[in-house]
Amino acid sequence: MRPPSSPSDDLGDALTSSAAVLQATSSTSWLRAMVEFEVALALAGAEVGRVPGQAAHTIARCLGGEALAEDVLDVPGILAEAPVTGTPVVPLLSRLRNALPARARGNLHVGATSQDVVDTALALVLRRTARVLLADALAVADACAALAEQHRRTPAVARTLGQHALPTTFGRRAAGWLVAVDTAAAELQRAVALLPVQLGGAVGTTASLGDHGPAMTRFVAQRLGLAEPTLPWHGDRLPVARVASALAMLAGTAEKVARDLLLLASGDVREVRLRTGGASSAMPHKQNPVPLVLAAAAAHRVPGLLSTVLSGMAGEGERATGAWQAEGATVLDLARATGGTLCHLREALAVLEVDEERMAEGLQVHGDLLLSEAAVAAVAEETGWGPARRAVEQACRRQAAHGGTLEGLLLADPEVSGRVAPGRLHEALDPRRYLGSAEEHVVAALRHHHCFRTAGDA
Amino acid sequence: MRPPSSPSDDLGDALTSSAAVLQATSSTSWLRAMVEFEVALALAGAEVGRVPGQAAHTIARCLGGEALAEDVLDVPGILAEAPVTGTPVVPLLSRLRNALPARARGNLHVGATSQDVVDTALALVLRRTARVLLADALAVADACAALAEQHRRTPAVARTLGQHALPTTFGRRAAGWLVAVDTAAAELQRAVALLPVQLGGAVGTTASLGDHGPAMTRFVAQRLGLAEPTLPWHGDRLPVARVASALAMLAGTAEKVARDLLLLASGDVREVRLRTGGASSAMPHKQNPVPLVLAAAAAHRVPGLLSTVLSGMAGEGERATGAWQAEGATVLDLARATGGTLCHLREALAVLEVDEERMAEGLQVHGDLLLSEAAVAAVAEETGWGPARRAVEQACRRQAAHGGTLEGLLLADPEVSGRVAPGRLHEALDPRRYLGSAEEHVVAALRHHHCFRTAGDA
Amino acid sequence: MRPPSSPSDDLGDALTSSAAVLQATSSTSWLRAMVEFEVALALAGAEVGRVPGQAAHTIARCLGGEALAEDVLDVPGILAEAPVTGTPVVPLLSRLRNALPARARGNLHVGATSQDVVDTALALVLRRTARVLLADALAVADACAALAEQHRRTPAVARTLGQHALPTTFGRRAAGWLVAVDTAAAELQRAVALLPVQLGGAVGTTASLGDHGPAMTRFVAQRLGLAEPTLPWHGDRLPVARVASALAMLAGTAEKVARDLLLLASGDVREVRLRTGGASSAMPHKQNPVPLVLAAAAAHRVPGLLSTVLSGMAGEGERATGAWQAEGATVLDLARATGGTLCHLREALAVLEVDEERMAEGLQVHGDLLLSEAAVAAVAEETGWGPARRAVEQACRRQAAHGGTLEGLLLADPEVSGRVAPGRLHEALDPRRYLGSAEEHVVAALRHHHCFRTAGDA
């Protein structure tokens, strides 16, 4: 019914997620991952002799891979029944049993509880979703790397507390984005790599597996490519909370880039623009930076979702009443919003145009007053810091009242002109000479990115 | 494709919302409400002469009510295009124009901006969703009222900080739920009644309506049954935040009832049970209080969503970049979770069985020590408070060490037995005589509920 | 030890709250309000005959008003002991008893539980804190009203999605702030007016008051100027959640104003400035809009605190384990952050300078393209909407490529020049003629403010 490009029928999802992430986090994906767990469990049972080998292979053949037809899986039916038992596992199992020959049915779900199925499947879904997110993050990082490289010597004004502060380079700014995105991506990589399989049975003792629990857990973990836990972790939600935190940090990092670009693309700054801006329904002249707005909108949804996941860590007993049942859906919502942030940001960077001329103009807004810090330093070389600071402050006040340049006003100050060489002052007030380690920062960020990429490939 | 009982294909929604609320908050409902706004706007334009009457009536005929066929509205197509312009309004308008005769097309959306459409439609959706929620809240309240009435004299132990504290009645407990639910429902009623129409044009001046803005706003408000705002409120999100807060308070109130019932239904307390408990996939003897668990799970999602809506109030300028675009979807998620809380709680109350015998047993766990406060009071009548407190504390310690009843131990204390009449002490230690105003509280709550119901009917 | 201007020794509080609110919400204020409750309770007990009149008057005389010396109250000692019993009430009562003649001691705290004391005192503190907040909100509103009045015809560019959209007036913008602040202040007024006294005794039945509970509750409510609850509300946290929501809405509203001003005061916009900007430690030329930054910082802390209060509504039983004990401190933190938002915003508005010239320049950034919507309307009068939109879009594209004015390019288009009178087009492209109901909005906002002020005085 729905076109493949829109795997959710929710307007919020459509605007603040990405098609690939919606697909990866869909209920169908989650339920199919539950089936993968059941297959792995049956094979593990066969491995240790808890389940007849024949039955396990029947289960793998009938349910494994893409074997299970969509209408047999019957997602709508499962969703409709799930509220009755409070878990999709009961209606899922009844459908899976129906898809099996009678004699194999009793060998399905042996030793497992609903939460084993739901948690392991969630781990699989999160790990796969992370691949999509990390691909987008890498594309974002690559785009930042290209900007850093290309604009390593493009001077631009830096803004602190909303005010023009000092010169930087656009490349240095992009280098900051680059390191942040790479680091946040590495956090997510780590968090999903630590996601363990869940297999504890009804209360975390794997009693119905006799003493086969640990061996079967190891087998299932290996088969599904998940970590092996120290213990079943029904009541310890840290593995999920860690992923949620990493998602939120990645979204927050990407939002920072989007916010910076929104500022630079604003009608008052115009140092960058998107080649394909969004049309306004009312104003033909207007080009809205739509992907940046959507990236910010998606990220805006994240911190509240994170707090929900974290406040769910405290559920009581061997399986909690309430918090756990809300966790999976919430962390998937969080992944969706993170996905929207990244994909929209990636999209914006792909059509970004940098206006070096406007950046140069930005450096002129305050004239050479922008270099007041450098002027203090230059004067201080001769007068010491205190008198220098006072002289420059006085010149700034004079400039505000009567105009003129900082250079001119300082040279008109006998305290200064008598002691500081005009050439030294002129040099000090050149924005291109007051960039400190900006270029070295770019180099460091590119090196860091190179290592990160190489590690990721390995 | 989906059965009518599951208007979302999301497992989280299926478990933590209700079918009726999912329907009311669906993207289709929201988009159809946008169409209602456009129809009302055209008719308002006709009313003031800004739009030809003929064109307005064509618009109303072609788009009004159920006139618009589902395939013409084309929700999937709109969702797929929405990210391009950052709003569903642009693709919606292109479909609506196609559904109109050519000469009426230019008279659609006259004077409005996308946000006018989205905000007004959100107000309509919230108002309608509130009706569903308030019906569930009323059913919950009615059930609480019945419990309060029926058990106004059923003694039960009250628990503070998890410990048995003093007797109360089950009716008194239900009366507390009743007042809380009614009050929270009234907050939601008020908040949705204050939701205004939005009509500000591109930047809140209604410039393209000449001086017809205020008159047209009034007309649209009346037609859609929404409040008339003092000003267009593009940048002032208080009306939505107020609804979000009221939703969260209603969900929190219902969660309190669910939490209390989960405690009473727990395997250790067993003072209530649900007639139709949830089966466990592994343990045949177990009856899980599924609707209560789901009510708690749904409510657990609420506070984080509220914080997202509230942190979106600060968007800058005449239309913000990010926060606003996330607001509508988030407040609808909040309504969905509130809906799940209420409908699952309602469902639980409909199958609740009260076990008066277990309640009586609960009062016996600590024997007559439970009435230690009353014993202090009775002894204090003769000895003053200080000596009375000391005597009762000593008796409690003795009881902990060697057993016995508080009554017996106090009578064995010459300081007490010499001064307090045994009959007075016996009376003081009868839980049924130490219920204070519990019954009066029940009466007050029922009276309050009656007023609330009557006001609601008016 | 501390100067009166800093009633907290916390750097976070110092930056993101106000001295007056820190005072009003201090632990001393809360503990003193607890003493007020105990005095009112004793007098209520005397009123109904539950406490000897003599004893009640002794209590009132020794503890009432400012009678209690700071060293007798001993706040540090109470704070040090509070964790032992989990409540400040036990150590508070022992100090109060010491301050009383022996024979009055047993008549203190009669019929009350710790939560009665804490909740009622919290209600008092919130109500008094609200007075401080509402005074700041009123000052903010008055300043907005003055700006709206004074600049009702000062044209300025409106920004949507960060882009220059259409003209508005600075007065219209201030009118939007004004209505929002007044409405949010009214929400807080309402919420604190609904705060009830708490008097339920150990488990909400007032059993130890016999049947005097309701009468004593009424008396205490009247004496303390709090609302009378339908029932004791130990387990129903809605009254506090309602105040928390109202605080958050007020903070969010003020943050919106601060965010708008930060944008207008930014180095790239410079349409307003603060007369007394903050000095930078490094850059003499820089004037940071410190109070606006601090207002935004304070407001940033609010939504998370709100979610904590709301998620505490669900505590189980007659007194919860955890959520309730965190509630009071959290809602006071919320009040502190709201106070910081308002006081810093008020401070900024008091030194705000409006630069009408820069506002006029802002309207010129896009030349007459800013009026493209108006151009469409003017052309459409002759050609219909479709052709007009196409003609204007084409002119906009041409302008982007080759420069020129919209007016000139449209007149060069034979489709337009043949049909639209040049005078009509020129008029349409005058920003001062395309302000719609902006001035009427100012009038409406001032009227609304006048009503609000008058109601507040009554």
Next chain:
Amino acid sequence: MRPPSSPSDDLGDALTSSAAVLQATSSTSWLRAMVEFEVALALAGAEVGRVPGQAAHTIARCLGGEALAEDVLDVPGILAEAPVTGTPVVPLLSRLRNALPARARGNLHVGATSQDVVDTALALVLRRTARVLLADALAVADACAALAEQHRRTPAVARTLGQHALPTTFGRRAAGWLVAVDTAAAELQRAVALLPVQLGGAVGTTASLGDHGPAMTRFVAQRLGLAEPTLPWHGDRLPVARVASALAMLAGTAEKVARDLLLLASGDVREVRLRTGGASSAMPHKQNPVPLVLAAAAAHRVPGLLSTVLSGMAGEGERATGAWQAEGATVLDLARATGGTLCHLREALAVLEVDEERMAEGLQVHGDLLLSEAAVAAVAEETGWGPARRAVEQACRRQAAHGGTLEGLLLADPEVSGRVAPGRLHEALDPRRYLGSAEEHVVAALRHHHCFRTAGDA
């Protein structure tokens, strides 16, 4: 003025934090850490020749270690002035300069901006606070290890969804706590070890340090024992967000333990108790589990604070307006609440009494029905799973209606008694024989704890 046991005068802090953490996170600690940064910076400047060696050593001598007297530091004065400049650094520097001989003054704060000072000091404070938290976490873990060891064979009922589910051992439960606490502690260790020094100068280029920025950063990092960042990270808040997430995960983990203990200590379960319960102000018989309640209360404050820190990641430009200024105080509040959770939990575990008898009684509440899962397995050995499940379900229903034991009812069922040996069934229904890998889990958890301790010592 305050006793050393209460380093804050806030009631919320007193109840929901710990004295040691309040000390470590106090404004004095933060400001003193700022001084440490300035000293390290001066020495770094001397190292590279940017500052005269003599001056640097004067600075180190006058300001380093405990050299700076409390009245010279003047915390109250700094707090009072901080709102004027929006940062404590400006008033701090003026006091530090006064504490220096005139000729050294110009060599203070060379090349740094306020944020360098605040961020680096925050990193130091967080690292030191983490030491306190980790010591408490280790004590909690050790207590859990002792319980796991000692009760590795103490059977107890496991509760899922609030219902009695199957047997476990108390040691297995404690083993789960142990692994969770150790893992969460390791996350915090890692996060604080990654905290980098901040040194970027006004806009992140270290322009005023010429090309000495990187070398001086390395020096300061080494001296202060902080990590060396890839780049200055003014705009990249991930290092702080990572600590905040780790704090929240540790608090959530500890809250889980506290919630479990509150359940076990509840008046209805009574499987554990605290030796030194809290007295009630009204009810002499009552012993409240105060430290557990306070641990839960403290943890309750955490998720909202985390969301505030995370939503602050997105600040725009080279230094944000609002979010950053709220970050430090919020993450310290988060550390305080985490500290309260851990210290109160530690305190509770130190006085915990385990009641093995009550645990044994808990296993009897449902009689042998508790082993229904085991009965299905035993019967299924002979009949296959389907018939076994049906037979046991039928027996469960019969038991509910007419009483009896599961064993008796199954043996009365000819389908069962004809096929299953009575001895096999009897064995299957023995809770001590249905503990699966519970003991192996204990061993694994203790091994994990041993490794963690050893690693921590190294």
